[in-house]
Every structure is written in structure tokens, then in C-alpha cells.
Amino acid sequence: NSTTLFCELCQKRAYLECTGCHVTFYCDEDHQQADWVGIHERICQLLIPIRTQTLSQTGRSEILYKKLITICKSEAERKIAEGKHQEALPAAQFFLRCSTDVNGPSAVQLVPAYLLLAEANTGLGDLVSAMEFLSQAEWVVLKSPDCGHEILHRLHRSQGRLHTALGYLESARKHFANDIYHASEEYGADSIISCEGYFLLASVFVKEGKMPVVRSLYSQIAQTWHSHLTKLLKSHVENVQNPDQVEVDKTLTAILEFVQCDVIADLAQVVLVAHSLSMLWFLRGDSVKVSSVTEVVKSGQRSQRVTLKTFVLKHTALILLLLAYFYGFIYL
Numbered sequence: 262n263s264t265t266l267f268c269e270l271c272q273k274r275a276y277l278e279c280t281g282c283h284v285t286f287y288c289d290e291d292h293q294q295a296d297w298v299g300i301h302e303r304i305c306q307l308l309i310p311i312r313t314q315t316l317s318q319t320g321r322s323e324i325l326y327k328k329l330i331t332i333c334k335s336e337a338e339r340k341i342a343e344g345k346h347q348e349a350l351p352a353a354q355f356f357l358r359c360s361t362d363v364n365g366p367s368a369v370q371l372v373p374a375y376l377l378l379a380e381a382n383t384g385l386g387d388l389v390s391a392m393e394f395l396s397q398a399e400w401v402v403l404k405s406p407d408c409g410h411e412i413l414h415r416l417h418r419s420q421g422r423l424h425t426a427l428g429y430l431e432s433a434r435k436h437f438a439n440d441i442y443h444a445s446e447e448y449g450a451d452s453i454i455s456c457e458g459y460f461l462l463a464s465v466f467v468k469e470g471k472m473p474v475v476r477s478l479y480s481q482i483a484q485t486w487h488s489h490l491t492k493l494l495k496s497h498v499e500n501v502q503n504p505d506q507v508e509v510d511k512t513l514t515a516i517l518e519f520v521q522c523d524v525i526a527d528l529a530q531v532v533l534v535a536h537s538l539s540m541l542w543f544l545r546g547d548s549v550k551v552s553s554v555t556e557v558v559k560s561g562q563r564s565q566r567v568t569l570k571t572f573v574l575k576h577t578a579l580i581l582l583l584l585a586y587f588y589g590f591i592y593l
């Protein structure tokens with residue numbers, strides 16, 4: 262044919278055709294397989310009307326693009342949350358392509374796609390590519406003065422993550438502080454989204470060995486999660502409907518490990534965090550994990566009681582003396 266075909270993934274010359282849609286092409290079987298697992302399986306049939314241009318009304322193409330964008334975005338987010346960074350790339354790339362087709366090359370709507378691409382590359386250890394995508398996102402944001410807090414919070418969070426990975430701890434801290442500011446403006450200071458920002462900031466302080474700051478941040482995070490989960494439990498929500506639920510697990514488990522090994526033993530804090538984890542796993546219906554952490558809660562509460570008992574035993578003489586004094590005082 263006179264038209265040269267290009268690979269869906271790498272834009273090199275293509276020799277294979279998808280037998281499902283006949284409108285998508287690949288340079289080799291590896292790229293076909295990677296795209297199929299990554300996103301194509303979900304969107305194969307949706308591409309036919311878009312690429313054969315059989316759409317009768319322009320309105321229909323808008324609806325189709327919206328559908329494609331939603332699918333690619335959620336697929337990339339899910340795969341990143343599950344730690345499948347390589348598989349997330351085709352979905353994130355196609356998300357960027359569709360957003361560019363719909364909104365143009367410098368629209369603020371492209372930022373979420375750039376951030377997902379940066380996050381997937383950070384996960385893969387390709388920090389150079391991650392940096393490129395983040396600077397493209399930053400450039401778009403700079404050109405959009407009316408950019409909202411939500412986008413700014415997400416941009417600073419991604420930049421903070423990258424700078425942490427690069428070991429630029431001071432600028433990582435600045436980005437996370439900005440992330441927390443914008444997240445608090447958008448969702449409130451006590452929201453679990455701002456809370457995740459506090460956890461990321463704390464992780465920088467852990468690297469710097471500033472334990473008093475870590476301790477106070479962790480205590481604030483534990484408190485926020487505890488009241489959030491208590492509310493969820495009260496409203497009988499069956500599942501924790503939060504896209505970051507893998508992160509919550511990591512956050513609370515890291516804090517539990519920290520407070521259990523901390524030189525300043527804070528049993529009340531151990532019980533609070535373990536109780537939060539037991540509520541989280543209960544809400545997810547994971548009874549095995551619940552029973553494992555319930556033991557921690559119970560033994561913590563036991564030792565809290567034991568602490569009270571030993572206090573009473575140690576100070577029996579003093580208490581008796583006080584009682585005697587009071588009785589004596591009354592009788593006088």
C-alpha cells in the first residue's frame with residue numbers, strides 16, 4: 262500500500278495487524294502482546310469507529326473519546342496501584358494520545374496523563390523519562406494560570422516522589438509541603454488525601470533521621486485514619502472505596518512497625534494504629550488479617566492494663582499513705 266503503517270507502541274514501521282479491529286498495527290509480536298495486556302484488550306472494538314471514520318455525527322465521536330479516556334485513565338491508575346508499572350505504560354500512553362486529540366497539545370487536561378506516565382516510569386526506575394514527563398506537566402501548568410488546587414497537589418506529589426527517589430531530600434520536602442497545602446485547600450486539612458501527603462513528607466524526615474518530626478507526623482496521620490475508618494465502620498460501608506487503598510495499607514503498616522520499634526514506647530499509639538488496621542481489613546472482609554492484628558490490639562490493651570497494675574503495686578505504700586492521710590483528714 263501507499264500508506265506506511267506505524268506501531269501503536271513505538272511508532273516504528275509496522276508489519277502486524279490486530280485481527281480484532283484491523284485498525285491497529287505493530288512492529289513485532291512483543292509490542293502487540295504488551296499493548297494487548299496493557300490496554301488494547303479493553304478498547305480494541307472502540308477504536309474501529311474512530312479509526313475508520315465511519316462516525317456519522319461529531320457528537321458520537323466525542324462520547325467515544327470520553328469513554329476511551331475514562332477506560333485508559335482508570336486502567337493505568339489501577340495497574341500503578343497494583344505495582345504493575347510496565348503494564349501501566351500502554352494505557353497511560355494512550356490516555357495522553359486521546360487527551361491530546363481532544364484538548365490540543367498544551368491543555369491542562371494533559372497533566373493527569375503526564376503524571377501517570379511519570380509515576381509508571383518512576384516505578385520502573387527510569388527516572389530520566391519520569392523527569393521529562395514531569396517537566397512537560399510543569400510547563401503546561403505554568404501556561405495555565407487558572408490551574409486548580411487538585412492538579413497542583415498532584416503535580417507537587419509526583420515531583421516530591423521523584424526527588425525522593427533521586428535523593429534530593431530538601432526539594433522533595435518543599436514539594437510535599439506544597440502538595441499538602443493544595444490538597445488541604447481542595448479536600449480539607451483532615452482529609453485522607455492530605456494525610457497521604459503528610460506520610461510522604463514524614464518518609465523524607467525518616468531518611469534525614471529527624472525522628473521527633475516523624476513521630477508527630479505519624480501520630481497525626483494515625484489519628485486521621487482512625488477517625489476516618491471509625492466513621493466508615495459506623496456508616497456500614499462494605500468496602501473501602503478509595504483508589505489509594507494499597508497505599509493506606511502501606512501507610513498504616515509502616516506506622517505500626519515504626520511505633521512498635523520506636524525508642525519512645527507509646528502503647529496507646531500502637532493500639533490506635535493496630536485498631537485502624539483491624540477496621541480497614543474488616544471493611545475489606547479479610548478476616549485472617551483482622552485476627553492477626555486484633556492480637557496486637559489486645560496485647561497492647563493488656564500491657565496498658567499491666568502498666569496500670571504495676572504502677573499501683575509499686576506505689577501501694579504511697580497510695581495507702583495518701584488514703585490514711587485523707588481518712589485522717591476527714592476524721593479530724
Ligand SMILES: [Zn+2]
Pocket residue numbers: 268269270271272273287288289292
Ligand atoms: Zn513497536
Ligand SMILES: [Zn+2]
Pocket residue numbers: 279280281282283284285301305306
Ligand atoms: Zn484491535
